[in-house]
Amino acid sequence: MEEKSSNETTDLPSLDASGLAEFIRFDCCPRYFKLRFEGDEESCHKWPEAFKPLSPLLYGAGKKIEEKKAQELKAKAADYRDLSDFNPRTDDWESAWKKTLQTIMELLECSLSAKTETAYKPVLIYQAPMKGHIGVWDIKGIADLIGIWPIKNGKVKVRIFEIKSSWKEQTAHRIQVAIYVLLLTKGLGDFSSNVDFEGCVINKESDLDKLDAESLPSFRLEPLIQDVQRLLSGNGELYRIHQIALSEVAYQLSWRCDNCGFNECCVVRAIEKESIALLNLTRGEQKALKCHGILRLEDLASLKVVPNSDDQRPYNFKEIPALDPQKVRLLSADPVIGAKLDKLIQEPNSCYSEYDPTVHM
Numbered sequence: 402m403e404e405k406s407s408n409e410t411t412d413l414p415s416l417d418a419s420g421l422a423e424f425i426r427f428d429c430c431p432r433y434f435k436l437r438f439e440g441d442e443e444s445c446h447k448w449p450e451a452f453k454p455l456s457p458l459l460y461g462a463g464k465k466i467e468e469k470k471a472q473e474l475k476a477k478a479a480d481y482r483d484l485s486d487f488n489p490r491t492d493d494w495e496s497a498w499k500k501t502l503q504t505i506m507e508l509l510e511c512s513l514s515a516k517t518e519t520a521y522k523p524v525l526i527y528q529a530p531m532k533g534h535i536g537v538w539d540i541k542g543i544a545d546l547i548g549i550w551p552i553k554n555g556k557v558k559v560r561i562f563e564i565k566s567s568w569k570e571q572t573a574h575r576i577q578v579a580i581y582v583l584l585l586t587k588g589l590g591d592f593s594s595n596v597d598f599e600g601c602v603i604n605k606e607s608d609l610d611k612l613d614a615e616s617l618p619s620f621r622l623e624p625l626i627q628d629v630q631r632l633l634s635g636n637g638e639l640y641r642i643h644q645i646a647l648s649e650v651a652y653q654l655s656w657r658c659d660n661c662g663f664n665e666c667c668v669v670r671a672i673e674k675e676s677i678a679l680l681n682l683t684r685g686e687q688k689a690l691k692c693h694g695i696l697r698l699e700d701l702a703s704l705k706v707v708p709n710s711d712d713q714r715p716y717n718f719k720e721i722p723a724l725d726p727q728k729v730r731l732l733s734a735d736p737v738i739g740a741k742l743d744k745l746i747q748e749p750n751s752c753y754s755e756y757d758p759t760v761h762m
């Protein structure tokens with residue numbers, strides 16, 4: 402795998418783990434990535450609702466659940482360290498990360514020298530700021546909770562927890578944990594060989610009755626770590642998106658967008674451009690249309706002439722002659738959009754017939 406040179410990567414924005422988790426949650430939407438991490442050209446416009454990725458109400462509810470779950474676990478832990486004071490928003494990230502790392506190192510050394518008869522209970526660390534470099538990107542974030550168990554079989558168990566207000570565990574949450582594991586492994590350097598890392602997502606349904614590592618939920622970290630490394634590498638999807646201009650990235654307006662803070666900005670831009678993104682087409686379907694020069698609703702609508710709406714006689718859309726027979730023939734043979742071509746041409750045609758009588762001849 403060919404690595405990018407430092408010149409190619411110095412202009413990259415710094416990423417945060419929760420933003421990357423959201424990118425995954427929104428089906429790896431390239432426009433989300435651009436707006437979240439490189440969105441200066443849109444954020445200077447007035448979007449009253451956009452650029453607020455989480456409403457204060459939702460954020461408040463999520464925070465309450467996080468604190469409640471952390472308190473439930475605290476009551477069963479051997480010790481509990483709240484690192485909220487290492488606040489990277491008031492301090493700086495570098496110094497917050499150094500203090501976090503120092504605290505973790507001290508606790509790990511304690512665990513390594515723990516006597517075998519020590520109760521097998523973890524020390525919990527709440528709100529741990531982290532930062533580092535993965536692949537070609539600088540990345541930071543605050544881990545909700547870290548558990549450090551006393552030494553057993555020659556290793557110290559460290560489990561990184563994400564606490565979520567959702568009912569189900571999602572891949573996006575696991576990815577966030579995998580990012581923190583990678584950052585901590587790198588931060589600990591050679592010392593990490595003494596550690597067995599584990600990942601855990603706690604949601605509304607999680608049973609926190611016992612704090613044994615075995616009874617808490619967990620997942621296999623390795624595949625997620627590989628996913629993160631691939632995503633953040635110089636040949637990964639994020640670097641590919643970074644190289645495309647915001648106005649050129651493909652995006653799909655779908656039900657997922659209802660929960661996205663950039664919804665307003667995306668819908669307005671799609672309407673202004675009369676983009677085919679408005680048709681709920683997948684990015685693959687849009688790409689197939691783009692290959693045939695179809696970018697706007699009008700490009701689709703003008704492939705066939707639909708009978709005037711005053712004409713009440715029934716008609717078969719498939720039998721209506723194409724205005725550009727060669728293009729329609731090629732599009733019909735396309736494996737990605739061929740089967741739904743007539744439906745696609747019909748949709749913008751019916752929109753236009755409502756507003757623009759010139760569409761019908």
Ligand code: SF4
Binds near residue numbers: 665
């Ligand atoms: S609203 Fe939809 S298209 Fe826009 S950034 Fe969010 S997920 Fe992507």
